[in-house]
Amino acid sequence: MPPKRPSGTVQYENHGRVVIVTGGSMGIGDAIAHAFAESGAHVYNADITSPSHSSDRETTAVKHLPCDTASETDCQATVQQVLDEHGAVDVLINNAAIQPRESYHPIDSVGSQVWRRMIDVNLCGYMRMASEVLPQMKRQQCGVIINLASGQAHRTAREVGVYGPIKSANVMQARQWGVEYARDGIRVLSVSPGAIDTPMIRASLSEQGGAAELGNRHPVGRIGTADEVAAAVLWLCSPAASFVTATDLEVDGGLGALGSFAAPYPMPE
Numbered sequence: 001m002p003p004k005r006p007s008g009t010v011q012y013e014n015h016g017r018v019v020i021v022t023g024g025s026m027g028i029g030d031a032i033a034h035a036f037a038e039s040g041a042h043v044y045n046a047d048i049t050s051p052s053h054s055s056d057r058e059t060t061a062v063k064h065l066p067c068d069t070a071s072e073t074d075c076q077a078t079v080q081q082v083l084d085e086h087g088a089v090d091v092l093i094n095n096a097a098i099q100p101r102e103s104y105h106p107i108d109s110v111g112s113q114v115w116r117r118m119i120d121v122n123l124c125g126y127m128r129m130a131s132e133v134l135p136q137m138k139r140q141q142c143g144v145i146i147n148l149a150s151g152q153a154h155r156t157a158r159e160v161g162v163y164g165p166i167k168s169a170n171v172m173q174a175r176q177w178g179v180e181y182a183r184d185g186i187r188v189l190s191v192s193p194g195a196i197d198t199p200m201i202r203a204s205l206s207e208q209g210g211a212a213e214l215g216n217r218h219p220v221g222r223i224g225t226a227d228e229v230a231a232a233v234l235w236l237c238s239p240a241a242s243f244v245t246a247t248d249l250e251v252d253g254g255l256g257a258l259g260s261f262a263a264p265y266p267m268p269e
């Protein structure tokens with residue numbers, strides 16, 4: 001049996017903070033949005049789709065703003081609405097990204113429509129949203145931006161020739177912006193999850209060898225949960241992480257530490 005997640009809870013106080021999460025209708029974004037809402041923040045979910053009906057969370061605590069992060073107009077309107085309603089933006093979580101099945105090929109077999117859309121959402125979408133919130137964060141002289149990157153930003157698998165390099169760029173965006181805006185009191189970080197149980201990963205399980213095999217590749221013996229990523233993000237956005245900026249945090253059950261020389265773990269009985 002793979003090890004279970006330890007029990008216990010950690011509470012963060014985010015009363016009155018104004019938070020935008022892109023792609024908060026499901027998966028990791030949904031978990032982050034609700035963790036902020038449960039700790040008192042005003043949370044906006046900027047997502048191209050409505051929150052999923054399968055979500056068992058209380059969705060009313062998070063306001064959905066329809067937004068395609070590939071659209072400059074949508075990003076501008078989203079941030080403007082938040083400013084009109086609250087006059088501040090304290091946290092931006094750049095989370096919305098796509099990894100279509102058609103992208104799981106060597107790059108000469110990925111159609112340009114597919115990779116252009118991935119660049120537009122996964123790379124430019126992060127830049128658009130950051131560019132929209134930064135003037136306000138500079139006026140406030142405080143703010144936190146988190147880019148959801150990936151373990152595949154740091155080391156590659158086969159057939160992620162579009163997704164992986166863009167995720168690396170998300171890490172470098174955070175480093176660059178973190179350095180650039182440090183003296184404005186703005187922290188910028190990236191978080192690189194291992195495999196996390198979300199609709200995105202469920203859609204690609206066959207490419208990854210199946211759920212049990214994928215979990216067993218992680219030293220902790222299982223894939224992660226969206227709540228575990230949310231917990232790391234809330235810590236990074238909290239005053240407890242006030243000296244942490246322009247860097248990346250891998251939330252990956254040890255996967256990134258495992259070199260390719262390592263023999264595979266035996267499958268659990």
Ligand SMILES: NC(=O)c1ccc[n+]([C@@H]2O[C@H](COP(=O)([O-])OP(=O)(O)OC[C@H]3O[C@@H](n4cnc5c(N)ncnc54)[C@H](O)[C@@H]3O)[C@@H](O)[C@H]2O)c1
Binds near residue numbers: 046049095193197
């Ligand atoms: N799940 C994993 O194992 C994993 C691992 C590493 C990194 N990540 C990263 O974490 C983030 C979240 O992943 P997930 O697994 O929760 O994804 P997901 O596919 O489950 O959810 C993504 C959300 O983004 C939204 N979205 C897609 N395109 C959009 C657009 N153009 N504008 C606005 N919203 C859009 C979707 O509607 C959806 O609600 C992504 O950046 C992903 O690359 C995920």
